[in-house]
Amino acid sequence: SSELTQDPAVSVALGQTVRITCQGDSLRSYYASWYQQKPGQAPVLVIYGKNNRPSGIPDRFSGSSSGNTASLTITGAQAEDEADYYCNSRDSSGNHVFGGGTKLTVL
Amino acid sequence: QVQLQESGPGLVKPSETLSLTCTVSGGSISSYYWSWIRQPPGKGLEWIGYIYYSGSTNYNPSLKSRVTISVDTSKNQFSLKLSSVTAADTAVYYCARGISPNYYYYYMDVWGKGTTVTVSS
Numbered sequence: 001s002s003e004l005t006q007d008p009a010v011s012v013a014l015g016q017t018v019r020i021t022c023q024g025d026s027l028r029s030y031y032a033s034w035y036q037q038k039p040g041q042a043p044v045l046v047i048y049g050k051n052n053r054p055s056g057i058p059d060r061f062s063g064s065s066s067g068n069t070a071s072l073t074i075t076g077a078q079a080e081d082e083a084d085y086y087c088n089s090r091d092s093s094g095n096h097v098f099g100g101g102t103k104l105t106v107l
Numbered sequence: 108q109v110q111l112q113e114s115g116p117g118l119v120k121p122s123e124t125l126s127l128t129c130t131v132s133g134g135s136i137s138s139y140y141w142s143w144i145r146q147p148p149g150k151g152l153e154w155i156g157y158i159y160y161s162g163s164t165n166y167n168p169s170l171k172s173r174v175t176i177s178v179d180t181s182k183n184q185f186s187l188k189l190s191s192v193t194a195a196d197t198a199v200y201y202c203a204r205g206i207s208p209n210y211y212y213y214y215m216d217v218w219g220k221g222t223t224v225t226v227s228s
Binding site for chain 1: 142144151152153154157165167168201208211212213214215216218219220221
C-alpha cells in the first residue's frame, strides 16, 4: 500500500505562518484530508479536497497540493492550534493511509 | 448533528477476538462510508478499514486477514471484529463517517470519541 511522509515536528511563533507537508506518490492522483488531534481527544477534520474547510474551522487553515506533496498552512497561528496534525489519502486500490503525524508547537 | 459512539470490551485476552460496535445517532447510516481507525499508545493513526452502507468493504492490507467490518442498517450500527489479537493491537479505536464526493477524494468528517482496548491476559 502507499505511504505518506510527514515531518515529525514543526514549530511556529505565535501569529506567524506555518506549513505542514505530506509527501506520497498517491497524492499525485488523490487529494489529502487533514486532521487535527489534541491530547486525549479524537481527531478533527480541518481540510479536505482541493481546499475545503468544514463548518467551524477557522479560515486561517488552508490546504494546497503540488505533485506528490500536500500542504496544510496555518496563517497566523494561535496557541490553540498546538496539536498533532495527520494527513490521509487513498491509493488506487481504495486503501487509505495516514501520514505519521506532525507535532505542531506554537512558541 | 450526527454523533458516533463506540462500545465494546475494554480488555481482550491474547489470541481472542476484539469486537466493537459503533452506533450512529442523529442521522442515517445510508449513503456514507463507515470507518474504523486505531491509535496505539503514543503513536499515530492507523486506518483499519471501512464499509459502505450497502455492505462493500475495504481493509488495510496489513490487517486484512484478521479484520471483518459489518453494518446493520436497521440498528444504525456498524461493527469491527479483529481476530487473533496480540499486545500490538492495544490501542484507542475510533469509528468515523467517511464521505467520497468523487473518485479523487475521501474524508472523515465525524468521529467518535474513541474507546480504549487493552490486550492482556
